[in-house]
Amino acid sequence: MKTAAPETAAPEAADDRQSVPQGAAHTSREIRHQPRLWAETATRLGKERDSLDAFLAPLLAEPRLRIVLTGAGTSAYAGQIARSALARATGRSVVAVATTDITADPTGCFEESGRPTLLVSFARSGNSPESLAATEIADQLLDRCAHLVITCNADGTLATRHQDRANSHVLLTPPESEDQGFAMTSSLTCMLLAALLSLGGDQVRGLAGCPAAAASLLSGDVTDRVTELTGRGPDRFVYLGSGALQALAGESALKLLELTGGAVTALSDSSLGFRHGPKAFLTPRTAVVVYVSNDPYTRQYDLDIFRELSAALPEGHVVAVAARPDGLPADRTWLVDGMADADDAALALPAVLCAQLVALNASLACGVRPDNPFPDGEVNRVVQGVTIHPLQTR
CATH class of the missing domain: 3.40.50.10490 (Glucose-6-phosphate isomerase like protein; domain 1)
Known part of the structure; x- marks a missing residue:
């Protein structure tokens, strides 16, 4: 099977150690x-x-x-x-x-x-x-x-x-x-x-463009937009998506819970499923991130929930992460360049960096050290406390 290898990307910019907060x-x-x-x-x-x-x-x-x-x-x-x-x-x-x-x-x-x-x-x-x-x-x-x-x-x-x-x-x-x-x-x-x-x-489709798309996110204005969103002081987040991007939404919510040590509550769901009860999670201080599918049919449902929640929540509290800008407002869209024709599983690779940056910023805003958000060991990097019981088969 031929491998669609990602194009080589330039190494990431070296961290300025004095600019990286302690514990991050x-x-x-x-x-x-x-x-x-x-x-x-x-x-x-x-x-x-x-x-x-x-x-x-x-x-x-x-x-x-x-x-x-x-x-x-x-x-x-x-x-x-x-x-x-x-x-x-x-x-x-x-x-x-x-x-x-x-x-x-x-x-x-x-x-x-x-x-x-x-x-x-x-x-x-x-x-x-x-x-x-x-x-x-x-x-x-x-x-x-x-x-x-x-x-x-x-x-x-x-x-x-x-x-x-x-x-x-x-x-x-x-x-x-x-x-x-x-x-x-x-x-x-x-x-x-x-x-x-x-x-x-x-x-x-789209694997070859992932490194360049991620590098563009890290060097572009998305990092400033992440800071702007977390700077609004939301005390809870909702991540939504469909298909592969629903799974990405689940990972995004988990990342926020982990890096903030549970200080910021997070929920994930599908774009259609959210209305069936979980929508009760919303408050005026909720931030919502909608991952918008590249599939033309699926995309319609992501756009619907984006518009609905944008009208229901304070301005700037709902953003879209998308590879194509059509149907979305530029000021509330975090654009993943170069991935407009990608399968959603490939789009998830650079898109997840948005969630990682949100979790990092939110962690620091809460005074938590993201490298070790659970210093007392309540939650561990490699899970502990699990007993594997013998499986008896006939």
Whole structure:
């Protein structure tokens, strides 16, 4: 499968250490170096394209192949964002199921034990208990299961357990993508890109333009607009989108909760689903970000909710993140240049930087240190306190 590699982007601007607030150095750097790391991710994948294709080809030749995209937290959103694009690209059944769901309800997630399955595991560290349990449960319940492990940590338990297995392939993103900050930023996008390139290739439109689009966002006026939005002092945020961009909305809300240490409440939903109860979340101090789809049909629903909420909330509290300006007011649109013809899964790569910047700014405005928003350890970078119970099968 040919790989639509991202175009090489210039390295991110060096951080001015005196201008980065204390406790934000890792998170700030890890947001800004994503364009460069995406180009490195594509280069790494290109070098192992032959071995990867040798692993994937016999699996993708199976008409009944089921591809399960899995991860926990942000890693689960990677699978949800990629799902529909990979289903179209491969012509196979693709589902996104969190490792937390597989671990807690294994027979419900793997009802067809005889169906050939490729389990694609996303993991920043590869040391989360559910990440390990999900692969073991799959092997226990499924008659034919292969594993594609996409991880940022070559020394993580998930990578080392699968490195030399005949039915596994470990795909490593650049070492710098293993974020040192609390929240997943470049780890998410590098793993998502790796999945789209490895299983979708040039069937996923727009991947080549992602680094330039992200670099443009980071150097353009969107950063000022983010500061303007968070400067209005919203005490809650709503993120909305449709399809792949609904999953992006979920990740965006999670990022805000994480980096502000829960000080700013966040909610996500689909553009149509929001009216069915969750709209009660709105107050005059709510900010709303609507991700607008590139699909002409889906886009109509995103524009509808954008207009409706713009009329209901104070001026400037509702913004759109979009790759095309048509139907949107310029002063309330954060434009993702160069992605007008991209699949929404590819658009999500640069678009998520908007959410990361919002979360970073909101965290600092709350007096929270985004590199470690939970200094008392209530929430941990690698989840703790999970007991994996033995699965009894007949």
